[in-house]
Amino acid sequence: MKKYSYLFLVLFVFINCKNQQAITPTGLVTQKAMVVSAREEASKIGADIMAKGGNAFDAMVGTQLALAVAYPRAGNIGGGGFMVYRKNTGEVGTLDFREKAPLSAHRDMYLDSLGNVIPDMSTKGATSVGVPGSIAGIIEVHKKLGKLSLKDIFEPVIALAENGVKVTEKQAEILKGYRKTFIEVNSDSTKFASVYNAGDVIKYPALAKTLKIIQERGHDGFYKGEIAQKLAAFIQKNGGFVTEEDLARYQAVWRDPVRFNYKDLNIISMAPPSSGGVTMNQIFKMIKPYDLATFGHNSEKTIQVLTEAFRRSYADRNYYLGDPDFVEIPLDYLLKDSYLKQRMSNFSFDKATSSEAVSHGKVEVVESMETTHYSIIDADGNAVSVTTTLNGNFGSKLYCDELGFFLNNEMDDFSSKAGVPNMFGLIGAEANNIQPEKRMLSSMTPTIVEKDGKLWMVVGTPGGSTIITAVAETILNTYEFNLSMQEAVNAPRFHHQWVPDVLIFEPDGFSPELITNLKAKGYQVNIENNTIIGKVDAILVLPNGQLEGGADRRGDDKAVGF
Ligand code: GLY
Numbered sequence: 001m002k003k004y005s006y007l008f009l010v011l012f013v014f015i016n017c018k019n020q021q022a023i024t025p026t027g028l029v030t031q032k033a034m035v036v037s038a039r040e041e042a043s044k045i046g047a048d049i050m051a052k053g054g055n056a057f058d059a060m061v062g063t064q065l066a067l068a069v070a071y072p073r074a075g076n077i078g079g080g081g082f083m084v085y086r087k088n089t090g091e092v093g094t095l096d097f098r099e100k101a102p103l104s105a106h107r108d109m110y111l112d113s114l115g116n117v118i119p120d121m122s123t124k125g126a127t128s129v130g131v132p133g134s135i136a137g138i139i140e141v142h143k144k145l146g147k148l149s150l151k152d153i154f155e156p157v158i159a160l161a162e163n164g165v166k167v168t169e170k171q172a173e174i175l176k177g178y179r180k181t182f183i184e185v186n187s188d189s190t191k192f193a194s195v196y197n198a199g200d201v202i203k204y205p206a207l208a209k210t211l212k213i214i215q216e217r218g219h220d221g222f223y224k225g226e227i228a229q230k231l232a233a234f235i236q237k238n239g240g241f242v243t244e245e246d247l248a249r250y251q252a253v254w255r256d257p258v259r260f261n262y263k264d265l266n267i268i269s270m271a272p273p274s275s276g277g278v279t280m281n282q283i284f285k286m287i288k289p290y291d292l293a294t295f296g297h298n299s300e301k302t303i304q305v306l307t308e309a310f311r312r313s314y315a316d317r318n319y320y321l322g323d324p325d326f327v328e329i330p331l332d333y334l335l336k337d338s339y340l341k342q343r344m345s346n347f348s349f350d351k352a353t354s355s356e357a358v359s360h361g362k363v364e365v366v367e368s369m370e371t372t373h374y375s376i377i378d379a380d381g382n383a384v385s386v387t388t389t390l391n392g393n394f395g396s397k398l399y400c401d402e403l404g405f406f407l408n409n410e411m412d413d414f415s416s417k418a419g420v421p422n423m424f425g426l427i428g429a430e431a432n433n434i435q436p437e438k439r440m441l442s443s444m445t446p447t448i449v450e451k452d453g454k455l456w457m458v459v460g461t462p463g464g465s466t467i468i469t470a471v472a473e474t475i476l477n478t479y480e481f482n483l484s485m486q487e488a489v490n491a492p493r494f495h496h497q498w499v500p501d502v503l504i505f506e507p508d509g510f511s512p513e514l515i516t517n518l519k520a521k522g523y524q525v526n527i528e529n530n531t532i533i534g535k536v537d538a539i540l541v542l543p544n545g546q547l548e549g550g551a552d553r554r555g556d557d558k559a560v561g562f
Contacts, residue, residue: 097137276445
């Protein structure tokens with residue numbers, strides 16, 4: 001008996017110490033500073049800025065702009081995004097540079113006379129364009145937190161645009177895939193009507209010229225004067241709604257982050273108009289009573305607990321969340337322990353909960369991989385987490401040849417009509433209806449995690465509606481299952497978003513037996529579609545202070561540092 005008690009004690013200590021075990025890094029390890037982004041060129045420009053004495057905020061400005069050059073499917077100056085930061089003093093904050101609806105926008109602008117959603121109007125071409133926020137965002141970050149001059153930060157990006165960027169295999173494939181739509185939206189004289197093959201170098205002289213004006217005149221260089229006039233005229237000539245006045249009125253907004261604890265982690269993420277922080281807060285509170293480390297990584301039980309938390313939190317997301325400057329969000333209620341405990345009370349390991357039992361709705365899912373994320377830590381320990389987007393791949397596909405950049409189709413992130421799904425299959429409600437100057441609800445979840453009060457992880461991903469679940473899984477992969485940062489990013493992912501009531505798995509990585517068991521419990525599983533879920537770019541601070549990068553194998557992503 002004594003022998004068994006001892007065995008149980010050893011087992012108990014082992015299980016409870018599981019998440020205390022040292023992690024062996026498998027990604028790039030650097031001593032001081034790092035940028036992880038969707039393209040090596042952008043990570044390098046960010047890292048070089050820090051090597052020259054710039055801080056993480058200067059690197060953010062350079063990386064954002066370099067992605068607009070090297071990764072035009074999502075990197076942008078014609079879109080928007082969110083930044084979460086943590087200074088080495090422990091001060092945290094967020095910047096909302098999300099696009100806004102133009103002044104002339106109204107609730108039913110994408111409906112026909114019978115009240116039906118007009119196909120393509122909120123997704124393709126000038127009618128889908130929201131007022132861009134990215135330049136306001138980076139200039140605001142630089143003004144409040146930067147160290148180097150705009151001249152020094154812009155210089156390497158302008159050189160990149162002038163000298164050109166090599167097309168990768170993945171990029172060539174995607175450019176070919178969209179070529180027909182580029183021509184349809186822009187005419188066959190547009191830059192992207194050309195066929196680009198892997199290894200070709202694309203130069204961006206028009207974008208370089210635009211960047212020089214912003215380098216010199218800052219915020220007003222984009223939102224007033226020559227660029228604003230040309231941009232508004234271009235959008236309107238193509239049938240869109242953004243005016244010079246819309247551009248002149250645009251401002252980025254500093255907002256308080258969403259902060260919550262999960263065991264000894266303190267998670268800092270984006271507040272509305274992003275749904276990321278609130279939804280992740282709900283997920284982590286709902287899963288807290290379950291011992292995932294004991295269940296095992298991507299085991300049946302872990303997948304069930306997470307799926308049921310995802311299902312319930314997305315139902316709330318879609319109903320309650322919107323732009324806090326326009327709608328009252330009952331955050332105290334949504335994040336209350338007792339409410340979330342009650343939400344999970346009908347969960348059983350024996351049987352899937354039906355989404356109809358959580359709420360109503362049935363839609364087709366359309367997954368896509370747009371948006372991009374980058375993570376930065378500087379040599380002083382300042383951390384920056386940014387997710388930025390044009391919404392769809394290459395946004396609206398509308399490319400302003402004269403100014404050298406794509407325009408977003410972010411208006412589709414509003415609910416054009418309550419109960420009708422957007423391009424991600426997400427159903428919206430009145431909280432996310434269209435109003436002049438309102439920001440559309442987002443899933444972008446740039447996140448920073450502290451462990452025992454110290455900076456531990458910087459993380460985020462693209463992936464539309466799958467962003468929130470991919471970020472949550474990555475954090476848990478390292479925290480609960482001791483995966484290195486690179487392993488956590490590489491690990492196969494799964495996703496559920498309440499409606500459609502389908503559990504999506506990435507191919508290769510989940511056993512047929514697991515899938516069969518989940519189906520037997522009533523889960524409607526989709527593993528056949530070859531969907532990839534997210535492209536996570538993250539940094540982990542190792543116990544010795546070194547940094548491990550996690551650059552997603554699913555893309556051309558790269559960690560660069562020193
Ligand atoms: N456009 C994707 C998002 O904001 O979630």
